[in-house]
Amino acid sequence: MSASLILRVSAPMLLWLPLAASLYVLLRGHNEPGGGFIGGLLAGVGLIFHAIAFGAAPTRKLLRLAPTSYCAIGVLLAAASGIPALFGAGPYLTHLWWFPDVGIVLPLGTTILFDAGVYITVVGTVATLFLSLMEEETL
Amino acid sequence: MFSPVWFILIGTAATLAATRIPRAVVAPFGAASALALFAMALGYVGTIGDGGAITAPFWSVPSLGIAGGLRVDGLSLVFLLLIAGIGALIFIYAHAYLAGDPRLRRLVVVLILFMTAMVGAVTADDIVVLFVFWELTSLASFFLVGYDHENPAARRAALQALLVTGAGGLALLGGLIPIALAAETTSLSGILAAREAVLAHPAAIPAMLLVIAGCFAKSAQVPLHFWLPNAMAAPTPVSAYLHSATMVKLGVYLLARFNPLYQDEALWQSILAGFGIATAATGMAMAFRETDLKRVLAQTTVAALGTLVMLIGIAPDLSIAAAVTFLIVHAFYKAALFMVAGIVDHETGLRDASALRGLARAMPLTALAATLAAFSMSGLPPFVGFVAKELIYEAKLDLGPGSVALLGLGFFVNAATVAIAAIMSYRLFFGAPTPTPNKPHDPPAAMLVGPIILAVLGLIAGLLPALLGGAFVEPAAAAILGRPIAVPLKLWHGFNTVLLLSAATIVVGVALYLAWGRLVPRFKALRVVDRFAPAAAYERGLAALIALAETCTRNIQHGSLRGYLRTMFLVLAVATLATLILRGGAAWPAANDLTDPRLLLFAAMLIGAAATAMARTAIAAVLALGLVGFSIALIFLTFGAPDVAFTQFSVETLMVAILAAALLRLPLRRTDTRTAREKLGDAGVALIAGIAVALVLASVLATPFDPRLSLWFGENSAAAANGRNVVNVILVDFRALDTLGEITVLAIAAFAVAALLRKGAAK
Numbered sequence: 026m027s028a029s030l031i032l033r034v035s036a037p038m039l040l041w042l043p044l045a046a047s048l049y050v051l052l053r054g055h056n057e058p059g060g061g062f063i064g065g066l067l068a069g070v071g072l073i074f075h076a077i078a079f080g081a082a083p084t085r086k087l088l089r090l091a092p093t094s095y096c097a098i099g100v101l102l103a104a105a106s107g108i109p110a111l112f113g114a115g116p117y118l119t120h121l122w123w124f125p126d127v128g129i130v131l132p133l134g135t136t137i138l139f140d141a142g143v144y145i146t147v148v149g150t151v152a153t154l155f156l157s158l159m160e161e162e163t164l
Numbered sequence: 165m166f167s168p169v170w171f172i173l174i175g176t177a178a179t180l181a182a183t184r185i186p187r188a189v190v191a192p193f194g195a196a197s198a199l200a201l202f203a204m205a206l207g208y209v210g211t212i213g214d215g216g217a218i219t220a221p222f223w224s225v226p227s228l229g230i231a232g233g234l235r236v237d238g239l240s241l242v243f244l245l246l247i248a249g250i251g252a253l254i255f256i257y258a259h260a261y262l263a264g265d266p267r268l269r270r271l272v273v274v275l276i277l278f279m280t281a282m283v284g285a286v287t288a289d290d291i292v293v294l295f296v297f298w299e300l301t302s303l304a305s306f307f308l309v310g311y312d313h314e315n316p317a318a319r320r321a322a323l324q325a326l327l328v329t330g331a332g333g334l335a336l337l338g339g340l341i342p343i344a345l346a347a348e349t350t351s352l353s354g355i356l357a358a359r360e361a362v363l364a365h366p367a368a369i370p371a372m373l374l375v376i377a378g379c380f381a382k383s384a385q386v387p388l389h390f391w392l393p394n395a396m397a398a399p400t401p402v403s404a405y406l407h408s409a410t411m412v413k414l415g416v417y418l419l420a421r422f423n424p425l426y427q428d429e430a431l432w433q434s435i436l437a438g439f440g441i442a443t444a445a446t447g448m449a450m451a452f453r454e455t456d457l458k459r460v461l462a463q464t465t466v467a468a469l470g471t472l473v474m475l476i477g478i479a480p481d482l483s484i485a486a487a488v489t490f491l492i493v494h495a496f497y498k499a500a501l502f503m504v505a506g507i508v509d510h511e512t513g514l515r516d517a518s519a520l521r522g523l524a525r526a527m528p529l530t531a532l533a534a535t536l537a538a539f540s541m542s543g544l545p546p547f548v549g550f551v552a553k554e555l556i557y558e559a560k561l562d563l564g565p566g567s568v569a570l571l572g573l574g575f576f577v578n579a580a581t582v583a584i585a586a587i588m589s590y591r592l593f594f595g596a597p598t599p600t601p602n603k604p605h606d607p608p609a610a611m612l613v614g615p616i617i618l619a620v621l622g623l624i625a626g627l628l629p630a631l632l633g634g635a636f637v638e639p640a641a642a643a644i645l646g647r648p649i650a651v652p653l654k655l656w657h658g659f660n661t662v663l664l665l666s667a668a669t670i671v672v673g674v675a676l677y678l679a680w681g682r683l684v685p686r687f688k689a690l691r692v693v694d695r696f697a698p699a700a701a702y703e704r705g706l707a708a709l710i711a712l713a714e715t716c717t718r719n720i721q722h723g724s725l726r727g728y729l730r731t732m733f734l735v736l737a738v739a740t741l742a743t744l745i746l747r748g749g750a751a752w753p754a755a756n757d758l759t760d761p762r763l764l765l766f767a768a769m770l771i772g773a774a775a776t777a778m779a780r781t782a783i784a785a786v787l788a789l790g791l792v793g794f795s796i797a798l799i800f801l802t803f804g805a806p807d808v809a810f811t812q813f814s815v816e817t818l819m820v821a822i823l824a825a826a827l828l829r830l831p832l833r834r835t836d837t838r839t840a841r842e843k844l845g846d847a848g849v850a851l852i853a854g855i856a857v858a859l860v861l862a863s864v865l866a867t868p869f870d871p872r873l874s875l876w877f878g879e880n881s882a883a884a885a886n887g888r889n890v891v892n893v894i895l896v897d898f899r900a901l902d903t904l905g906e907i908t909v910l911a912i913a914a915f916a917v918a919a920l921l922r923k924g925a926a927k
Contacts, residue, residue, distance in 0.1 A: 050810075055887035058806040060895060066814030073821045093918050096911035103904050118900040122886055132886055136896045139903075143896070146907040151818060153914040157921035158825045 036078030043071030051144050052137075061140035065147025072148070073155050081159045084152075092156060095149025103142025106135045165211065166204045167220040168234040168287045171244070174200060175280025182273045191259035194272045198252035198279060205244040212241050213635045215648060223293055231351035235289035238639025239420055242488060243286040243413070245636075246495045250409045251279045253614035257503055258401035260610035261510060271311060275405065278304035282410050286417055289352045291340045294418075298336070298382075301411050302329040308406060309398040321397040324702065328391040332381020336418075339374030342367040356424050356646065363425070372426055376419070376435055383415025383469045386443040390699035393450070393462040400506030403458055404614075408465055408498035413491065416472045420487070423476055424646030436477025437570065443470025445573045448580040452680070453687040457505035457515040457588070461498065464584050467577055468494045474570065475559065481641070482562055485633075485651035486555035488640040492632070493540060493552040493622065500537035500618035501588050504530060507611055508592065513601035517587055518684070522597035526604040529612050531593035536619035538589035540626070542582040542673065543666065548625035548632065550666070551653055553578060557662045575669060582673020583680060591677075629653035730846070733853040740856040750859040751866035762802050769795035777850070780836065786823045790816055807891040 047067035054060030076084040088095070107118035114121055122134040178197035185193055208218055217237040224232030236244065255272065262268045281304055284297035303326075310322030344350045346365035347358035355362060362368060379385075384392040392412060396403055406412070419436065426432035447467030454460045468490070475487035507530050508523065509515040524531035536547075543553030556578075560571045606612065625632045633653035642648045657663065676683070694700065720731075744750050772791030779785035793816035800809035838846070877890050877898065887893040895903050 054889060054892045055896075056889050058810055058889060058891075060807070060889070060892040062895070063807065063810045063814060066811065066818060070814060070817055070821070073818065077821075093911075093915055096914045100904075100908050100911045103907060107900065107904075118904070120885065120897050120900070134886060136885070136887070139896045139900055140892070143903060143907055146911055150910045150914040153918050155818075155822055155825060157917050158822060161921045 032078045036074055039074035039078070040071045043067050043074070047071070047144075051140060054140060055134075055136060061143030062147055065144040066151065068144070068148045069151030069155075072152050076155060076159060081156045084156060088152060092149050092152035095145050095152065097149075099142045099144070099146030099149060101142070102145060103139050106138035106142060109135060165207050165218065168218060168236050169220050169222055170204060171201055171283045171287060172222070172234075172280060174204075175276065175283055179273060179277045179280060182269070182276055187269050190269050190272045191255050191262075194276050195252045195255035195259070197276060198248050198255055201279070201283065202245065202248035202252060205241060205248055208236055208241055208244075209635055212236065212238050212639050215639065215642065219289065222288075223290070229350065230292045231290050231349050231354065232293060233289040233351060234287045234293075235353060236287050237643040238636070238641070239417070239488075239643035240286045242492060242636050242640045243410075243417055244283060246492070247279060247282045247286070247410050250405060250495060250499050250614075250618070251275075253499070253503075253617060254401050254405040256610050257404070257506070257614045258399075260608045261401055261506060262399065267311065271308070271399070271401070274304050274307045275402070278308065278406065278411070282414070285414055291344055291350050291352060291355070294352065295333070295337060295340060298414065298418075299330075299333050301414060302326060302333060302382075305329070305395075305406055305411055308402040309395045311399055311402065312397065315397070318397040321391075321394040325391045325395045327706070328388055328702070329381050332378040332388065332415075334378075335374045335381070336378025339371045339376075339378060342371040343375070346371075352421065359425055363429075369431065372429070372432060373435075375422060376432075379415035379419045380439065380473075381415070382418075383412050383473065384443070384466050385415070385439050385470060385473055386446050387698040387701075389443060389446065389466045390697065390702065392466055393454070393459050394699075396456070396458040396462050400458065400502060400509065403462070404499045404502035404506065407462060408502050409495040412465065412469055413472070413495075416469060416476070416487075416491070419473060419476050420644040423484075423644045427645070433477050437474050438477075440470045440472070440474025440477055441570055441573050443467070444474065444577045446470070448577045448584075449687070451580065451584055452683050453690070453693070455516050455518045455684060457508065457517055457592075458502070460517060460584060460587065461502055461505060464581065465494075465498060467581070468498065471556070471574070471577065474574075475556065476644070478559065478563060478567075478570070480559065480562055481645065481649045481651060482555065483559035484641045484644045485637055485649070485653070486552065486559045488637045488644070489548070489555055489632070489653065490552040492625070492636065493548045496618045496622045496625070497537040497540040497549060500533060500615040500622075501541070503611070503615040503618075504534040504537065504588070507607045507615070508604075510611070511602060511607055512604045517591065518681070520592055520598060520600065521595040522593070523604055524593035525597065527593075527606045529606045529616065531589075533612065533615035533619045534593060535589045536623060537615065538585035540619070540622035541585040541588075542670070543578065544670070546623070546626045546655055548622050548629070551626060551629050551632075551655055553666060553669075554657055554662050555653070557665050558657075561661060575665065575672075578669045579672035579676055582670055583676035586674070586677040587680060591680075626655060629655050726846075730849050733849050737849075737853040737856040740860055741852075744856075744859055744863065751863045753862060753865040762799065765795050765799050765802065769799075777847075783824075783827055786820060786827065790820045793819065805891075807889070 044067075047064040050059035050067060051061055051064035052059075054064065072084060072088075075087065085092075090098075106120070109121055110119035111117060118139075120135045120139070122132065124130050124132055174197060178194070182190055182193060211218060217235055219233060219235045222232050222234045224230060255275070258268070258271065258275070262271060265271075278301060281297045281300035285294055285301060288294035288297060306322050306326040309325050310318050312318040342365060343355055343362055346362045346368065347355040348361070349355065349358070365371070381388045392407060395407055398406070444467045447463050447465070447470055451460050451463035451467065454463055472487050472491060472494075475483045475490065505515060507527070508520065511527065511530075512520065512523070514520055540547035540549035543549040556574065557571075560567045560574060563570070630653060633651065637653060638649060638651060641651065769792050772788050772795060775788035776785050776792065779788055793812065797809045797812035797816060800806075800812055836843075874890075877894060881890045881893040881898075882888050885893045885897040887897070
């Protein structure tokens with residue numbers, strides 16, 4: 026796939042900006058609009074721009090792991106985030122929270138692990154769909 | 165004394181270990197594990213002989229109402245000893261029989277698994293546990309019968325056995341559920357204790373009939389008997405184990421187990437006695453249509469199973485004692501004779517009874533085992549077969565004048581048994597030798613151990629009937645009757661009617677033997693049997709089922725994407741409209757403010773939808789659809805759902821990008837190829853689906869909004885889950901398990917895409 030000069034020059038920005046934004050959206054999701062699902066979609070948009078500009082192979086290289094591996098890692102991470110609760114706190118997927126005081130009180134919960142799992146799964150799914158379609162020669 | 169749980173643990177561990185240990189010792193390993201189980205079972209003999217039972221908790225799931233548990237009583241013990249004892253001999257036999265066969269390990273692994281499943285089934289004190297092991301035996305049997313999987317006949321036989329016993333399993337489950345509901349427990353001993361409640365349940369009779377049907381399928385009773393002779397496609401060690409001594413007796417076992425519940429029901433008695441004697445007679449008659457050694461034996465096994473079922477049905481103490489004795493006797497001689505048939509096949513290359521004679525000179529030890537087993541089979545003194553046969557005659561005579569039919573048919577069955585026993589010993593091994601493909605000789609010792617031990621056991625048990633009776637028959641019979649009984653087994657009953665009957669049986673049996681050579685061709689010529697037998701009905705039913713499946717697949721899985729979509733939308737529309745009409749028609753919400761500027765967004769959506777429907781090229785349709793999507797996102801945004809709008813925006817962007825990627829591979833300007841008529845049809849489907857969805861939405865809006873849930877989430881999201889974004893908190897916390905399910909579906913969809921478009925995934 027040959028892309029225009031404008032696209033090729035602006036593609037890095039179109040990749041890293043959505044990626045950065047997606048992480049921000051993921052992190053703030055618990056209190057403001059956002060979350061793992063939206064964040065994952067945003068990151069997917071960035072990857073798609075990259076693939077359109079440079080082709081599927083460089084995008085795969087950028088991802089390092091197979092896109093489907095991201096799906097598996099995401100589901101496993103989300104599933105694992107519920108396990109600590111089994112050691113006393115309550116039923117599976119009861120989220121645990123810590124409020125360590127490091128100058129300001131930092132709220133940390135296992136929810137972020139769960140949401141990160143959602144994020145990674147969505148990124149993996151979007152990448153799988155798009156890259157597989159791009160590489161298909163006859164449809 | 166070991167807990168019965170150890171039987172299942174050791175069996176499971178042995179199954180797993182057998183997949184790893186060196187191939188050369190895999191069969192001896194199987195024998196060792198079977199011997200371990202046998203030794204453990206022997207440890208129970210004392211306790212159970214005194215009328216006790218050994219119980220252990222096992223696999224109870226209180227939240228599902230599964231009581232779980234194992235229980236070994238007299239009946240279980242007899243089965244345990246037969247399963248483990250004969251199992252050990254079978255493994256030794258298989259070691260030599262299949263020496264050099266590369267698939268030996270698979271056979272041994274599945275055989276150990278089967279043995280474990282059998283042990284589990286006969287020790288289970290819970291119908292769920294029992295059922296799981298019961299089905300596991302059917303599954304293992306499928307793999308064992310289909311061992312020679314490159315032979316189409318073996319595959320067909322395996323499938324037939326699986327379908328018949330599997331259908332029986334379903335019937336059994338259908339019967340067990342109402343029984344458990346009536347008894348309010350899944351525990352077998354609990355069900356037997358709640359006898360009145362079970363029998364008073366409105367579904368008591370259908371439940372009983374279903375249980376009987378399941379047991380009949382497993383134990384090859386008429387009209388479901390045909391799978392057993394066909395299962396002889398299995399290698400001989402499997403036939404000797406599954407199809408003589410163990411699996412086929414599981415149905416008999418369960419009937420015996422449920423006998424305390426139903427023994428006074430006239431229906432139970434008449435069905436068991438009627439079908440049992442019919443099966444016995446059919447099996448024996450069919451045995452005279454066969455010359456293949458294994459199929460002859462299989463038909464006599466059908467007959468023996470019929471006799472066992474009949475004996476349970478006719479109920480008085482004597483017949484139950486006869487049933488247990490005959491069960492043991494039959495396992496001894498039938499497993500021995502199957503192994504002999506395997507030896508003859510293995511060493512001569514032939515297993516046609518009409519073509520083999522005079523093998524005794526070449527294989528004297530085999531001839532000895534066959535002759536001893538055949539004596540027991542014919543019921544000659546002092547073999548234990550005689551004790552069993554006398555008991556059976558005595559039990560029938562006890563029934564009085566009503567038993568003439570049972571007695572008459574039983575007499576014929578016994579005489580035919582004598583004739584077949586003579587075929588398996590005298591005809592095969594004596595007389596003038598006939599030429600065979602291989603030069604016959606006695607097999608390796610490993611193959612002789614089994615038949616000789618079993619045949620000699622038949623003699624020893626006959627000489628010491630009191631030991632057999634006290635230690636095994638009486639405790640087992642007590643379990644079948646639900647109360648202790650005393651039936652002293654004796655070899656010699658004095659000169660009486662029974663002895664007269666026995667003598668007459670021998671005479672008629674010898675006559676049948678002499679006529680055998682002429683009878684078999686005549687019986688074989690009876691084509692009418694082939695045409696109207698249940699086996700033919702099975703074949704027709706299977707063919708019809710496959711034809712039906714093909715028709716359905718052709719019409720439903722036609723491969724046309726447009727057709728699938730049409731079906732989906734039509735089903736959606738019809739189901740929605742039908743529900744609406746049945747629930748009292750659609751409602752209409754109160755009129756809204758029509759001056760709200762946000763209405764413009766709806767107008768944009770309508771324009772996008774119309775443009776999609778009218779687009780000439782696919783790319784135009786995609787873009788027009790994008791307009792619809794973005795309008796919806798804006799509507800979400802203006803109505804205060806930023807998260808949903810956000811998601812919708814991202815999804816729309818991705819959708820357009822992904823569709824564009826797909827469309828780049830298609831001719832960009834390809835126009836619609838549908839005919840005007842097809843377009844009209846599609847428009848009709850779209851219109852109906854649209855109307856259905858609109859009516860539902862209108863009805864939903866007309867229903868007063870119930871704010872309880874949103875209020876609850878609003879109040880608790882920050883307090884209980886430390887988050888102010890209610891949507892996200894619901895997704896990751898309150899309903900986290902749902903979300904986990906959804907992302908799993910997402911991942912599976914991605915895997916499916918990667919697999920379908922494999923070229924990309926491989927890079």
